[in-house]
Each structure stands twice: as C-alpha cells, then as structure tokens.
Amino acid sequence: MSQMTAPPARRSWWRRNQIAITxxxxxxxxxxxxxxxxxxxxxxxxxxxxxxxxxLGEPVSVGLRNYEELYYDPAFYVSLRNNLIWLVLYLLAIPAGLFIALFLNQTVTGIRIYKSLFFFPFVISQVVVGLVFTWFYDPAFGLLNVMLGWFGAGPVNVLGDPNYVTYGIIAAGLWPQTAYCMILYLTGLNAVNPELIEAGRLDNAKGWRMLWHVVLPQLKPATFIAFVxxxxxxxxxxxLISIMTNGGPFGESRVLSFYMFEVALSEYGFRMGYGAAIAVVLFLIMLCFISYFLWSMYREERQR
Structure with a gap:
C-alpha cells in the first residue's frame, strides 16, 4: 500500500520576500x-x-513678493556673479588634483613625505586656511607682498580691493579642495586595471595618449564624485568669506550663502523669508548642476 506524500509546508511571507526586503x-x-x-x-x-x-513671531504670507524683491536687488546679483566665478575657477581643483595624484602615484624616493605635504591642507580646518591666507595677503607684512617686493612691485591689498578680493578667497579655497580631489584620484588610480595599461603599451600608447584613452576612462567614477x-x-x-572679509569690501566678496546669512541672521533685521528665498534659488542652481551630472552618469551606464 503506497503512502501518500504530505504537501510541502507553505513558507511564510517573510521567508518568501526576505532577500528583497533585507x-x-x-x-x-x-x-x-x-x-x-x-x-x-x-x-x-x-x-x-x-x-x-x-x-520669532507669526509668519505672514506674502506670496512671491520675496522673489520679486530679489529680482530688483543689486546685492543679489553681485552675490550670484561671485558664485558663478567661484563655480568656474573652483573646477581648476579637479585637473590640479588629478596631476598631483599622477605624480604621487609614482614610485620615487621620499614619496610618503610628498603625499603627507599634499594631504595636509585637507585635514586642517577651513578657519585655519582662512587665517593663514589672510596673513599671507596682508599688505603690511604678508608673504605675498614680500615676494612682490623682490621684483620691485608695489604692495597689493588683495582682500581690500574689490577687483581682487573674490579671486584671493577662491585661491585660498583651492588649496584644500585640490587636496581633496587628489585623494579621490589616488583612490581611483589604485583601482586601475594593470592589464589595460599593459595592453595600451603594446599598442604603443604613451604619455597623453595613455592618460586620455586608458587611464581617464577608468577614473570616471572618481571624476564624477570630484565634480559633484x-x-x-x-x-x-x-x-572662508566669513573669516577673511566678512563679505567686504563694500559687499563685493559676498556669495549667495553668505548673503542669505546676512539677511536672515545678521544686520538686515532677521528677514527669514527673504533669506529662505535666496536659499531656494541657491538650491535650484545646485540641483540643475547635480541633476545634469547624475543624468550623464545614468546615460553612460545604460549604454554599456
């Protein structure tokens, strides 16, 4: 007499979906x-x-009046212009970090000392960076004007001149930012496939051709993070702006984030609504750039 096989026990909902939910x-x-x-x-x-x-009090709805005021606010356009200058010149940190990383990726004597020197700006505080460059630019005893004196050039008040102040602060910011990009590229270079390097050498790829066609395509993830x-x-x-100039001289070194702080929490009478409007504009600008890079990355992944 044949025995009837018992039906398999039904698994619980958690066991059926555990891999997807975990x-x-x-x-x-x-x-x-x-x-x-x-x-x-x-x-x-x-x-x-x-x-x-x-x-502190009760918010009063004013519709889009804050944005309308921004449209006619000259200080807003000065801040926006400075932000665009920051954006263009700050991107110099990416190629600078790449070339420093390529140099530090070599096997040479004392390379650990060089790595420590280039890594140092990344670990110090931005406040310290701001103070160091403030002393460096000082028109009375700063090292910059001492070096200019060697060539017979007169003293330059970088942080006191509206024509130079933004570029002086950007130069201070590029110092630690270049170190950060360098670290990203050093990490990426450690993951470069040596077989592709050897294949490129067999195809007589050297120097710039090797860098452009073999190395840089493998550094795309690091480049994406560096850009973002x-x-x-x-x-x-x-x-840096707060430490080095506090927005001066005459508000010429302001950027949107600093102007937002001024109108919301400083000398303009705690105008939270107006400061929030500046923050929204800054967020939309940032969102446009980040969305573009995310879309480009997604499109490249789909084409593979």
Missing amino acids: PWLFLAPGILFFAVYVILPIFQSIGISTTQWDG VTIIGALRSFD
Whole structure:
C-alpha cells in the first residue's frame, strides 16, 4: 500500500520576500534621517520663502513678493556673479588634483613625505586656511607682498580691493579642495586595471595618449564624485568669506550663502523669508548642476 506524500509546508511571507526586503531594512535608518533632515527642511524653506517672518513671531504670507524683491536687488546679483566665478575657477581643483595624484602615484624616493605635504591642507580646518591666507595677503607684512617686493612691485591689498578680493578667497579655497580631489584620484588610480595599461603599451600608447584613452576612462567614477563635491563646495562657500572679509569690501566678496546669512541672521533685521528665498534659488542652481551630472552618469551606464 503506497503512502501518500504530505504537501510541502507553505513558507511564510517573510521567508518568501526576505532577500528583497533585507537591503531596504538596512537602508531604512539612512532614508529616514535623509527625509527628516534634508527633504523636509527643503520644503519648509520653500514655504518660509513665501512669508515675511523674523524667526520669532507669526509668519505672514506674502506670496512671491520675496522673489520679486530679489529680482530688483543689486546685492543679489553681485552675490550670484561671485558664485558663478567661484563655480568656474573652483573646477581648476579637479585637473590640479588629478596631476598631483599622477605624480604621487609614482614610485620615487621620499614619496610618503610628498603625499603627507599634499594631504595636509585637507585635514586642517577651513578657519585655519582662512587665517593663514589672510596673513599671507596682508599688505603690511604678508608673504605675498614680500615676494612682490623682490621684483620691485608695489604692495597689493588683495582682500581690500574689490577687483581682487573674490579671486584671493577662491585661491585660498583651492588649496584644500585640490587636496581633496587628489585623494579621490589616488583612490581611483589604485583601482586601475594593470592589464589595460599593459595592453595600451603594446599598442604603443604613451604619455597623453595613455592618460586620455586608458587611464581617464577608468577614473570616471572618481571624476564624477570630484565634480559633484567641487560644485557643491563652490556654491555653498561661506566659511572662508566669513573669516577673511566678512563679505567686504563694500559687499563685493559676498556669495549667495553668505548673503542669505546676512539677511536672515545678521544686520538686515532677521528677514527669514527673504533669506529662505535666496536659499531656494541657491538650491535650484545646485540641483540643475547635480541633476545634469547624475543624468550623464545614468546615460553612460545604460549604454554599456
């Protein structure tokens, strides 16, 4: 007499979906914090930008009046112009970091000392960087004017001249930013496939051809991160300006983030709504650049 086989036990819902759900459980805390501390404040800032509010009393809705005032505000355009200058010149940190990383990737005597010297700007505070360059630019005893004196040039008050001040602060910011890009590229160079390098050498690829056709394509992830971080750093520049010039002279070194601080929390009477409007404009500019790079990266991944 044949025995009847028992039907297989039905697995629980958790066992059937465990592989698909487990990654989301690990991501859940990060997503929650990102939503509470990033996404929610963005929408709150958009709401505040449509109000007149001093940060203490009851907000009064004014519609788009803050944005209309921005349209006619000359200080806003000075800040926007300086942000664009920051954005263009700050990107110099990427090729500079790449070439320093290529140099430090060689096997030469004392390379650890060189790496430490180039890495040093990244680990020190931006406040320290600002103070160092403030002393460096000082028209009375600064090293810059001492070196200019060797060539018979007169003293230059970099931080006191509206024509030079923005470029002087950007030069200070490029010092640690170049070190950061250097670290990204050093990490990327460690992951370069040596077989592709050997194949390029067999095809007689040397120098620039090797760099352009073999090395740089493998450094695309590092380049993407360097672009994103550098653009964000250029658009949210605040600490160096606050330390070195406090927005002066005559407001010529302001950027949008510093102007937002001024109107919301400083001498302009705690205009939170107007400051939030500046923040929204800055966020939209940043969003355009980051979205473009994300879309470019996604399109390249799909074409593979």
